Amino acid sequence: MSMQTPPTLLELAGKRLLRDQASAITALEHLPAELFPPLFILAFHSRQHQESLKAMAQAWPYPVLPLGGLMQRPQVKVLKAVLDGLDILLAQEIRPRCLQTPLExxxxxxxxxxTHSDLTHLFxxxxxxxxxxxxxxxxxxxxxxxxxxxxxxxxxxxxxxxxxxxxxxxxxxxxxxxxxxxxxxxxxxxxxxxxxxxxxxxxxxxxxxxxxxxxxxxxxxxxxxxxxxxxxxxxxxxxxxxxxxxxxxxxxxxxxxxxxxxxxxxxxxxxxxxxxx
Structure with a gap:
């Protein structure tokens, strides 16, 4: 009989927060920097929280957003949400993504x-x-x-x-x-x-x-x-x-x-x- 590792309190809190995208987006302003990576990973893999991902990309507190490890088989809608957030952040020019390293x-x-629209949007x-x-x-x-x-x-x-x-x-x-x-x-x-x-x-x-x-x-x-x-x-x-x-x-x-x-x-x-x- 296999035993599954129970979720951590952080994972439970993150999943609870992401159930309400409006609350999650509002909470980002007060979220400690060290909680951004685990919450981002949860949202990325859930594939149902595009608006939260977009908001987290805009509020990302670190100079690099390492997407590479998360994109072995990327879902286009998820990737589009992240890139949309980065585009908005770059257009604002008020945080001299932060995110100093462009996507290489x-x-x-x-x-x-x-789809053709997916590629057009990405490109x-x-x-x-x-x-x-x-x-x-x-x-x-x-x-x-x-x-x-x-x-x-x-x-x-x-x-x-x-x-x-x-x-x-x-x-x-x-x-x-x-x-x-x-x-x-x-x-x-x-x-x-x-x-x-x-x-x-x-x-x-x-x-x-x-x-x-x-x-x-x-x-x-x-x-x-x-x-x-x-x-x-x-x-x-x-x-x-x-x-x-x-x-x-x-x-x-x-x-x-x-x-x-x-x-x-x-x-x-x-x-x-x-x-x-």
Missing amino acids: KLTITHCQSL QCPNLRQLKSLRLYCASLAEFSPEPLRALLEAVAPTLQDLGLDNCAMVDSQVEVILPVLRHCHQLISLTFSENCLSLATVGKLLHHTAGLRSLELELYPVPLECYTTQDTVNQERLALVRAELTGILRELGQPRTILLATKHCGHREYYDVTFS
């Missing part, structure tokens, strides 16, 4: 319920304007307009070092919209587009548009669609021709460079290098 890393994984948040890392994995963008993503990348181009758009069901037309922006991400170190359905032409365009990024060390692209058979397996002869063509593109660009191509089957994924030295 945003990772969203396995979030199939994302338009002023607090994301100094991102160093943006990673979306298994967050389907198939039905979305790429314009919000393009606008965000334009805003963070001076600071962005890591961009991962893997397994996002992206197609050629979506990637082509953001290609011109990639030229200006001069701090970019890592760029990954694996497990998307891209043609050889689009992978070639990616190579052209990223050719001037001297800091780029890791490039991971999907094996182009032309390499797959009707049974969704890789035809090695076609792949050899594709690798030769991509090597030719690198040679024309005249920059020593190695890229990786990944198959789209994550369970037994295979990698192939394309090198010009």
Whole structure:
């Protein structure tokens, strides 16, 4: 027979306070600083107290709000509430978030319920304007307009070092919209587009548009669609021709460079290098 650890008095008090969001928001003015973190965690994981989260973000008494550990599988509504609070705080400019460190890393994984309005809202948040890392994995963008993503990348181009758009069901037309922006991400170190359905032409365009990024060390692209058979397996002869063509593109660009191509089957994924030295 398993014994559950009984909740602490602090947890019980926090849950009681959060039952009435109006009371919780009013109490923040008198809440000791050391009680903010446990109350914030309770509200974050309950996923039902967006207004309280927004108010706590505005009243946060510390210089850093460490969201990273709470966002392994973020709920978009919860994250939106926190970012809304930070946006209001930044707009007020009366507390010279506090919160002196802007959000530098945003990772969203396995979030199939994302809507176009969710992404638009997130990508338009002023607090994301100094991102160093943006990673979306298994967050389907198939039905979305790429314009919000393009606008965000334009805003963070001076600071962005890591961009991962893997397994996002992206197609050629979506990637082509953001290609011109990639030229200006001069701090970019890592760029990954694996497990998307891209043609050889689009992978070639990616190579052209990223050719001037001297800091780029890791490039991971999907094996182009032309390499797959009707049974969704890789035809090695076609792949050899594709690798030769991509090597030719690198040679024309005249920059020593190695890229990786990944198959789209994550369970037994295979990698192939394309090198010009």
